[in-house]
Amino acid sequence: DGGITQSPKYLFRKEGQNVTLSCEQNLNHDAMYWYRQDPGQGLRLIYYSQIVNDFQKGDIAEGYSVSREKKESFPLTVTSAQKNPTAFYLCASSRGTGSSGANVLTFGAGSRLTVL
Amino acid sequence: QQQVKQSPQSLIVQKGGISIINCAYENTAFDYFPWYQQFPGKGPALLIAIRPDVSEKKEGRFTISFNKSAKQFSLHIMDSQPGDSATYFCAASKETSGSRLTFGEGTQLTVNP
Numbered sequence: 001d002g003g004i005t006q007s008p009k010y011l012f013r014k015e016g017q018n019v020t021l022s023c024e025q026n027l028n029h030d031a032m033y034w035y036r037q038d039p040g041q042g043l044r045l046i047y048y049s050q051i052v053n054d055f056q057k058g059d060i061a062e063g064y065s066v067s068r069e070k071k072e073s074f075p076l077t078v079t080s081a082q083k084n085p086t087a088f089y090l091c092a093s094s095r096g097t098g099s100s101g102a103n104v105l106t107f108g109a110g111s112r113l114t115v116l
Numbered sequence: 117q118q119q120v121k122q123s124p125q126s127l128i129v130q131k132g133g134i135s136i137i138n139c140a141y142e143n144t145a146f147d148y149f150p151w152y153q154q155f156p157g158k159g160p161a162l163l164i165a166i167r168p169d170v171s172e173k174k175e176g177r178f179t180i181s182f183n184k185s186a187k188q189f190s191l192h193i194m195d196s197q198p199g200d201s202a203t204y205f206c207a208a209s210k211e212t213s214g215s216r217l218t219f220g221e222g223t224q225l226t227v228n229p
Contacts, residue, residue, distance in 0.1 A: 004159075033216075040125060042205060043160070043219040058216070090159050103148055103209045103217050107159030 002027045004108035006091050011113045013078070013085070021076045021111045023091035030096030032074035033105065036060060037088040046089075049074055050096060078113060086115045120208050122220025130228050135193040137223045139206035144187065148211035151180065151191050152219075154203045163204070164191070167211075196227045 004025045013019045025032065034046040045058030049068040063082025068074055074093075078085045089112075092105040121140045129135050139149075150165035166173045166180040166189065173180045179192040193200055206220040 006159075040221060042122070042221040045216060048216060092159070103150070103211050104162055104165075105152075105160075105217065107152075107161065109159050110157070 004091055004093055004106055006089075006108035006111050009109065009111060011111060013113060013115050015115060016080045018077055018079050019113065021078070021089055021091075021113070023074045023076065023108060024072055025074075025091075025093045025106075026072065027093055027106060028071075029093035029106070030071070031094045031102070032068065033092040033094075034058075034064070034066065034074070034076045035090040035092065037090055037110075043090065046076065085113055088112050120206060120218050120220045122206050122223060124223060125221065126224045126226070128226045128228065129196050131196065131198060133196050133227075135196045135200065135225055135227070136190055137204055137206070137225070138188065138190045139208075139220050140186075140188045141208045141218075142187065143208070143210070145210045146208040148209050149180070149182065149189050150207050150217070151178075152205045152207065154205065154222075156202075160203075160205060193225075196225075198227045198229050201225055201227050 007022045031050045033048040035043040044060050046064050047066040049055035052071050055066050055068050065077045088110050090110045091108040094105050123138050151163045152160035153163040154160040164175050164178050166182050168184050171182050177194045182189045204223045207217040209217045
């Protein structure tokens with residue numbers, strides 16, 4: 001079945017450590033996204049990529065970094081510069097800009113990061 | 117920042133009742149309005165979506181009502197069931213330009229048996 005796989009599902013980090021969240025999709029989607037979810041704040045966009053080797057900052061990119069070396073993969077690194085990293089992180093994908101359904105997002109199951 | 121305001125933050129209804137969640141947007145250029153449903157510990161999934169050329173769209177027990185002049189749209193869940201208990205997000209975008217979705221804050225719906 002096509003879909004998005006996020007790993008790990010749960011992750012614990014000590015302060016000052018960088019962690020990387022994995023996101024892989026087999027939907028042949030061009031665009032991929034990372035969202036952060038906090039209670040009562042909806043889904044906030046961290047980074048997005050519309051094509052391989054290109055990505056743009058979202059609304060809350062500070063303290064995060066991404067790469068898009070392959071169409072299928074869009075890993076997110078939460079760096080030590082992110083002051084409040086404890087959250088639920090969601091990866092999503094969609095067809096490319098300009099195509100029908102470009103804004104129809106398919107989400108992964110999420111990764112819950114806790115800073116100890 | 118383009119915003120989408122969603123209310124209420126939480127909602128409790130009895131089984132068989134009608135659940136109503138409202139959203140308001142600011143950008144009149146928005147032309148795509150989806151609703152996503154999220155169960156605990158899972159990612160959101162597209163539930164139903166509407167474009168502004170119609171005022172209502174119905175899929176089973178779920179209906180979107182759209183008021184272009186008021187810049188508001190709402191989700192109605194008829195005959196609400198305990199299995200509908202989830203968090204619901206509205207969103208909006210200008211699809212034709214490929215703009216990113218702007219999400220509302222979410223509504224946690226609980227349907228009591």
